[in-house]
Amino acid sequence: MPGYRDSLGFKFLQATKHDRLELFRRERENIAPAPWFKVYPEAPKVPLPKPSFGAENFWKALIERRSIRKYTRQALSLDEISLLCFAAQGITAQAERYLLRTAPSAGALYPVETYLFVNRALDLTPGIYHLEVQDFVLEELAQGEFGQALAEASLSQYMCAKAPLVFVWSVIPRRTMSKYGSRGVRYIFMDVAHICQNVLLAATAMGLGACPIGAFFDDEVNQILELDGEEETVVYMASVGYPAE
Numbered sequence: 001m002p003g004y005r006d007s008l009g010f011k012f013l014q015a016t017k018h019d020r021l022e023l024f025r026r027e028r029e030n031i032a033p034a035p036w037f038k039v040y041p042e043a044p045k046v047p048l049p050k051p052s053f054g055a056e057n058f059w060k061a062l063i064e065r066r067s068i069r070k071y072t073r074q075a076l077s078l079d080e081i082s083l084l085c086f087a088a089q090g091i092t093a094q095a096e097r098y099l100l101r102t103a104p105s106a107g108a109l110y111p112v113e114t115y116l117f118v119n120r121a122l123d124l125t126p127g128i129y130h131l132e133v134q135d136f137v138l139e140e141l142a143q144g145e146f147g148q149a150l151a152e153a154s155l156s157q158y159m160c161a162k163a164p165l166v167f168v169w170s171v172i173p174r175r176t177m178s179k180y181g182s183r184g185v186r187y188i189f190m191d192v193a194h195i196c197q198n199v200l201l202a203a204t205a206m207g208l209g210a211c212p213i214g215a216f217f218d219d220e221v222n223q224i225l226e227l228d229g230e231e232e233t234v235v236y237m238a239s240v241g242y243p244a245e
């Protein structure tokens with residue numbers, strides 16, 4: 001069994017360190033980029049309502065955020081889903097070709113894609129949706145109940161079936177790695193963590209509860225989303241709903 005120094009993680013961390021002497025001399029990895037945006041042109045579109053912001057207290061949300069794993073049966077409204085999507089990847093400014101968002105991203109390269117597993121929502125059929133960030137619409141990928149399949153793919157974490165909504169985040173590594181090489185892998189995980197934390201804090205501020213989820217069988221979740229697991233692969237999830245007492 002490999003110890004810390006023999007582990008893949010250790011080698012990755014050491015090999016991807018920036019070094020003042022090596023930075024400009026190191027042989028660059030030649031990684032072709034990927035398109036900046038993903039769209040499902042054939043998918044039916046569900047426009048998200050313009051986010052309606054309340055006067056929630058940021059510090060209160062920070063103090064009150066906890067990982068909540070038990071939810072009531074209450075469905076989420078489309079307004080609530082819109083606010084959560086905005087927290088995740090809402091566009092807030094444009095700088096030249098870059099569409100800047102609520103969460104920061106290394107090099108403004110935005111490697112993360114957002115999918116929603118909707119189990120119970122008002123005005124939204126249960127199913128799987130992709131957030132199309134440029135137009136702020138949901139693209140319907142499949143209708144039906146996928147909560148149970150997601151729970152089983154998530155090491156039997158049944159909150160994925162019981163929560164009204166589960167966010168699933170994938171990454172397209174080429175977007176970031178074409179500029180930063182293997183070091184970009186560090187940034188990709190930072191990017192997705194920023195997005196997830198925005199959603200967790202927004203959920204708390206809205207009186208909802210959420211739980212980040214890192215334990216899942218990657219390729220089983222990829223399979224549900226029909227992702228190849230190489231050019232695009234799932235990295236993080238979060239369940240959201242009204243907290244049960």
Ligand SMILES: Cc1cc2nc3c(=O)[nH]c(=O)nc-3n(C[C@H](O)[C@H](O)[C@H](O)COP(=O)(O)O)c2cc1C
Nearest residue numbers: 065066067068069154157211212213214215216236
């Ligand atoms: C990267 C990451 C992965 C996590 N994965 C899971 C998970 O798969 N299932 C779960 O129930 N909680 C998961 N959590 C939540 C942690 O258990 C939780 O954040 C921790 O116990 C601290 O509690 P708090 O979030 O209420 O402050 C994860 C948290 C992080 C940051």
